[in-house]
Amino acid sequence: MTAEEQQQATPPAEEAAAAESGEQVITPWDVQGGADGKVDYNKLIEQFGVSSLTQDLVQRIERLTGRPAHPFLKRGIIFAHRDLHEILDCYERGEHFYLYTGRGPSSEALHLGHLVPIMFTQWLQEVFDVPLVIQLTDDEKTLWRGLEQAEARRLARENCKDIIACGFDVNKTFIFSDFEYVGGAFYRHIIDIQRCVSMNQVRGIFGLTQDDNIGKIGFPAVQAAPSFPGVFPHIFGDRKDVRCLIPCAIDQDPYFRMTRDVAPRLGYQKPALIEARFFPALQGESGKMSASDPNSAVFVNDSAKQIKDKINKYAFSGGGATLEEHRSRGANLDIDVPWKYLNFFMEDDAKLAAIGREYGAGRMLTGEVKAELIALLTDIVGRHQQARTQVTEDIVDAFMAVRPMHSALKR
Amino acid sequence: MTAEEQQQATPPAEEAAAAESGEQVITPWDVQGGADGKVDYNKLIEQFGVSSLTQDLVQRIERLTGRPAHPFLKRGIIFAHRDLHEILDCYERGEHFYLYTGRGPSSEALHLGHLVPIMFTQWLQEVFDVPLVIQLTDDEKTLWRGLEQAEARRLARENCKDIIACGFDVNKTFIFSDFEYVGGAFYRHIIDIQRCVSMNQVRGIFGLTQDDNIGKIGFPAVQAAPSFPGVFPHIFGDRKDVRCLIPCAIDQDPYFRMTRDVAPRLGYQKPALIEARFFPALQGESGKMSASDPNSAVFVNDSAKQIKDKINKYAFSGGGATLEEHRSRGANLDIDVPWKYLNFFMEDDAKLAAIGREYGAGRMLTGEVKAELIALLTDIVGRHQQARTQVTEDIVDAFMAVRPMHSALKR
Incomplete structure (x- = not known):
């Protein structure tokens, strides 16, 4: 589920009160920042009882995998976890674990925010060389959004193509629709x-x-279940001891808090989590990306012209109101959406730092930063679209086939 | 679900109040008669909004099938319905319908009360020659009774053998466990x-x-779903128009009231129902048959000696307190359990009427009536046990196989 569903959910009285009093409210259906519209991630860590993802842990990932950390890890975009160190202990001992993530198929195409956990999951699979299960919650979209099942199942398959285009290993990846599986x-x-x-x-x-x-009311169990290897006998046989690591956005944490409470009663270990910040809407962190408002987000099926127009027209700028003001006070990077987007997607650390320095000092203008972002996103989206054209129906069937995959546990 | 589960269910305030004030309370988990401990079936017809099963309808069944009515129909044991006339209209026009009934597998063996809807369903299948689906709600027993799944699934299979022993047509009967199907x-x-x-x-x-x-909370939908032919594509293909007739005890009516409300929203016709009275516990109508109290009921795996002992020791008698009183005032058949049991299971109408006449007038003694009942039940249970020994694992597999069964719609 995503924050998009907030209009369908009725927050309990205490949460409504919290929102009115300017406190932040984060649930799988509702993301509301505090009085300033911003999400206070430190406060969230405390509220949810998750652990901060320290640079020590990031360096340990680098040591164990022999690979440089993903930019999301270095830049605090992946910022919190539960029991990640235990997963790394497993890995270090040569034991197995698997990854589990998901997508609620409510729109024709993914937007950049949807890509964040998927790209990160792809990286995790690549560097740890582990099996991965991806849940497409077409049932949830029928229950919450009033989508007819045929439409939810169609969107699940379309979204599946976007996911496959992110480069997963078909020999170690099982993608499933709830309605099917x-x-x-x-x-x-x-x-x-x-x-x-x-x-x-x-x-x-x-x-x-x-x-x-x-x-x-029953759905939380459907999202919880894939945290347990017994749900996938074709992958794990009858093993109950394979640990699960769930990369997701922090708003999904409530599902897995529930799952972790239940796990010992079912004879399972608790799933571990590694959690991402929210990807901001074009209108800024207090805005909401929504598939029903195409101007709130960049979608992976946008044309180069659409990307250019959206960034230029809608991406909220932290630059000065006038050229003089900008030159003298610089851009406010804390609220600047082009800068935030660059932080997510620009791989070149040095170039990113230079832009931040120049823009923050007012020597670089919003238009110039937007031009950098447009070039970057046009390239990423263009490459994604190119990769997606290669995803045939046969390839979708291959990823979604319920098939023996015991080799997935070899590495 | 059965009345046995009452201890697990919390009746809402209004029902608790009703029970305290001596009003009857009938839910799938709770059967409480009124102030006198008896269920007022006429009142129930009004409360539930079901229709009385008139002798006109019974005669129409006889005319349409060319078969004498089942004793349950003639004696008012099957006493209520919803839209049965529409099913008969279908049948008369040569259209198809199917039967759906179920069993919650909470005990090793069925008792006589469980047999009532099953025997009646077998008769319906035989005289109408229609397909039948039988749901074994092992999931429900896990949710309500705290049974471990392995045990619930084992009991489902054991109960399945008792059901098959009642003589269903394997070519037109699909028995399924929820956990499997x-x-x-x-x-x-x-x-x-x-x-x-x-x-x-x-x-x-x-x-x-x-x-x-x-x-x-979600389970009512699991019991509702088999009322719709789309749940069985291997039997009905993609036909949505096949009507469903549900033989069941009246306490299951709430499930199907809900189902009938939902049906038009899913593009289905409402399932029809044909509903039975409760089979009384040995201790009388206000007692409860319970698998956890073996002396409350006769089970299909009881020995001849157990049947004899249970009937003699526990079957509540409506006879006079003394021989003199009995001879002068006769037995009170309204509360006499041996008489009630004979009404369910003695096929010979004339003999049954004679016993009622003689016993009611005090010329026949409780011991004599119990001897008749013991002989009858020993025969029925013995034949059942004999039939059950013929039910191999292969035969169970055959009934439970998800298999093409389009021929089931031919007659």
């Missing part, structure tokens, strides 16, 4: 999880109410 | 049903509360 071991795990969770608990964790449909 | 079309129907039903509604219909686990 729930059943058997998956269904049995859902029931075992649901047995451990009361309506009171989902009210407390997710803000679901008596007015919500019973599918929504 | 939920998935694909079944899961997609569950989600579509859950989308139409709020927590408030399941609270109102079933008395589920915020303290209940979210699996219980």
